[in-house]
Amino acid sequence: MEGYFPVLLRLEDKPCLVVGGGPVAERRIASLMEARARVRVVSPRITGAIRQWAEEGVLEAVERAYVPGDQEGMYLVVAATDDAGVNDAVLELARRHNRAVNMVERPELGDFIVPSVVRRGKLVIAVSTLGASPSVAASVRRQIEACFGEEYEIYLDFLSEFRLRTQELVQDTRARQELYRSVLQENVLEKIKNGEFEEWRSRVMSQMDGCPPSGPVSPHGGEACAKL
Ligand SMILES: C[C@@]1(CC(=O)O)c2cc3[nH]c(cc4nc(cc5[nH]c(cc(n2)[C@H]1CCC(=O)O)[C@@](C)(CC(=O)O)[C@@H]5CCC(=O)O)C(CC(=O)O)=C4CCC(=O)O)c(CCC(=O)O)c3CC(=O)O
Numbered sequence: 686m687e688g689y690f691p692v693l694l695r696l697e698d699k700p701c702l703v704v705g706g707g708p709v710a711e712r713r714i715a716s717l718m719e720a721r722a723r724v725r726v727v728s729p730r731i732t733g734a735i736r737q738w739a740e741e742g743v744l745e746a747v748e749r750a751y752v753p754g755d756q757e758g759m760y761l762v763v764a765a766t767d768d769a770g771v772n773d774a775v776l777e778l779a780r781r782h783n784r785a786v787n788m789v790e791r792p793e794l795g796d797f798i799v800p801s802v803v804r805r806g807k808l809v810i811a812v813s814t815l816g817a818s819p820s821v822a823a824s825v826r827r828q829i830e831a832c833f834g835e836e837y838e839i840y841l842d843f844l845s846e847f848r849l850r851t852q853e854l855v856q857d858t859r860a861r862q863e864l865y866r867s868v869l870q871e872n873v874l875e876k877i878k879n880g881e882f883e884e885w886r887s888r889v890m891s892q893m894d895g896c897p898p899s900g901p902v903s904p905h906g907g908e909a910c911a912k913l
């Protein structure tokens with residue numbers, strides 16, 4: 686189980702097939718939908734949650750045994766049945782068409798494995814033990830969750846906005862980097878936690894807006910357009 690390439694895959698609107706409709710399939714479907722993939726699930730039995738998603742129209746559920754034609758046009762495939770023969774057939778056909786497959790019961794045969802994930806808005810932390818122990822992956826994930834709270838979502842949204850604004854307003858690369866570094870030195874996470882953030886943020890952003898192009902501003906709350 687070596688030689689994996691960790692990536693974040695863009696799946697928005699991509700057709701993805703999940704074969705099988707048990708609890709493991711349900712977990713895969715939930716994360717595919719979070720990535721806004723177009724999910725088709727094929728399985729004679731489906732969990733209550735999958736049924737509900739189908740009724741809400743957020744996925745397509747085909748309630749019968751898998752047939753090869755189900756894979757047509759699919760970008761990515763999850764073989765999640767409890768039948769090794771079916772999972773093998775899914776894998777074999779997908780290989781012939783260069784589709785990426787996740788094999789939930791013998792992951793070493795598939796093309797990718799699914800990590801345990803912490804999401805705080807734009808902060809995404811994926812943990813994997815490469816299948817050695819999913820329980821350890823979940824335990825590490827819980828420890829990380831305790832270290833990186835919800836405040837990171839607001840923090841990264843702000844940094845993203847600040848970065849775009851500085852790119853628009855400050856042409857000089859060095860000045861831009863200095864400005865960005867100085868905002869990183871501000872204790873923004875603390876401000877978010879103790880309720881001072883919104884006021885500080887609007888002050889910083891309105892200083893930015895009031896500046897002539899190329900005029901750096903100070904995020905310290907000092908004078909607008911002051912040189913750093
Ligand atoms: C290879 C992989 C599949 C892939 O993606 O290709 C895989 C494989 C297998 N898991 C098994 C069992 C369990 N899996 C979990 C939980 C999770 N499993 C997940 C991922 C992965 N599991 C991939 C490797 C990830 C890595 O190692 O880093 C998570 C992260 C994501 C998700 O599945 O949604 C999610 C945690 C989410 C979270 O909480 O953060 C639990 C605990 C629980 O359910 O609470 C148990 C029972 C306890 C135990 O066994 O540890 C079995 C044995 C089946 C059997 O023997 O019957 C196999 C098959 C095998 O090992 O052959």
Ligand SMILES: NC(=O)C1=CN([C@@H]2O[C@H](COP(=O)(O)OP(=O)(O)OC[C@H]3O[C@@H](n4cnc5c(N)ncnc54)[C@H](O)[C@@H]3O)[C@@H](O)[C@H]2O)C=CC1
Pocket residue numbers: 704705706707708709710727728729730731749750751765766767768771789790819
């Ligand atoms: N990757 C992981 O995290 C884990 C993997 N597993 C393994 O994953 C497999 C699935 O686990 P569960 O969802 O708990 O199993 P499950 O037995 O609850 O569900 C199996 C599903 O496969 C469907 N199925 C069976 N034959 C089919 C066919 N010909 N075409 C389409 N669908 C078919 C069934 O209708 C059912 O919905 C098991 O083999 C288990 O060993 C188990 C636990 C965790």
